[in-house]
Amino acid sequence: MEKLITARQKQLLGVIYDFIKSSGYPPTFAEMRENLGVSSNQSVADLLEKLRQLKIVKKETGARTLAILPLGYKLLNLPPLVLILGVTTAGMPAEAIEISGEWRPVSQEVSRLIEEVFMLKVSGDSMINAGIDDGDAVLVQTKKEFVSGEIVYAQIGDEGTIKRFMSDDKPPYVYLKPENPKYQLIPFTHEMELKGKIISILKNNYWQPIK
Amino acid sequence: MEKLITARQKQLLGVIYDFIKSSGYPPTFAEMRENLGVSSNQSVADLLEKLRQLKIVKKETGARTLAILPLGYKLLNLPPLVLILGVTTAGMPAEAIEISGEWRPVSQEVSRLIEEVFMLKVSGDSMINAGIDDGDAVLVQTKKEFVSGEIVYAQIGDEGTIKRFMSDDKPPYVYLKPENPKYQLIPFTHEMELKGKIISILKNNYWQPIK
């Protein structure tokens, strides 16, 4: 196992990481100096230059123009691929939901990535035949184009709903289909907006602490 | 519906957001000026001051000491509460996993939040009685202290495993219990490290595109 990075370099990486984490923006040379316990800018510059060459961080000219690159996060032992889940309180999805006390807000400056995927609590039994039960939560990946047969999250006016999206060659051509014979299918209208596709289901019983 | 924020203020907020998103660090006054199409710092300062008063952004003295606060993200129509899932390739969890082409890496400067929760693919049938099947994925929330009965992700040497954590008043006192009668329980040893608690299960059939 060969050493890609020296201990000191890694330490600097950690300092940068910690700083960003707590303040929301990158550190200056002076701030790095202090957290590293050195007194010269050059010391920081030397280390930083190595990190830059190794594509662990990027640095542009100017104040605080520093960012950690994927390789850097990897070295910090944080997985490079992530999925963001938003737990919405308002806005896009229709109703506020709360996911037990276990899940909590994370630092603000990051919540911006939540475009990708968000989470919704399901109420009702209209999709039980697709394995989605009342009280489950679903992950919705936002997208624009949909394929017939996908389970989607749609908004109809102010209300959000989860149904199977279908398009046919016979009337009503395009519609939402509940997965429960008790319910009628819903023809597509212009008040209807498809927000995303359900990519996962989180079963109700697992959100709660398991006794 | 009363207006909390003016159009121009919101525009600045958007400019800041976009800048951070693409560069990884906050903009300077000059950069905001340009993206806003004004020529005076004061113009930016005025708007920024409002955003600051309204607790939409925070601003410290110094270069690029700017960050968006939760309220700001809310105004940008991004959910304020988020959960981060890491999909690991190596390191903490035992094996690389890939979640269909649908899920993709997000900007690097953010992956640092993944300490919270990560995702693992499950192989094997040792937990079928707890509803966790081969091919499912689970969400693991990292923590240090565990309660008897929780389903946990544990590492034994290099290998990761999912089991129910149990502690008793009779031997073997502390152990991991498979939820499948085919398998034996595993007494706790010092090579064993509990990484986190399973908080959700993503059923295999929902990762794949639904036909």
Add this chain to the structure above:
DNA sequence: ATCATACCCGACTATTTATTCGGGTCAATA
């Protein structure tokens, strides 16, 4: 032994960037 490399010092200079000053316009409102 000499060389390269990782690391460090202190001080100086150059540059970037923020901050402040003293105004002005326009539209809504009292």
Add this chain to the structure above:
DNA sequence: TATTGACCCGAATAAATAGTCGGGTATGAT
């Protein structure tokens, strides 16, 4: 119509910050 608030100008000053110079000390490899 006088006032206020939102927005804007250009220019000067003040501050923060980066970048650079010319070194030094170890340590391990050639």
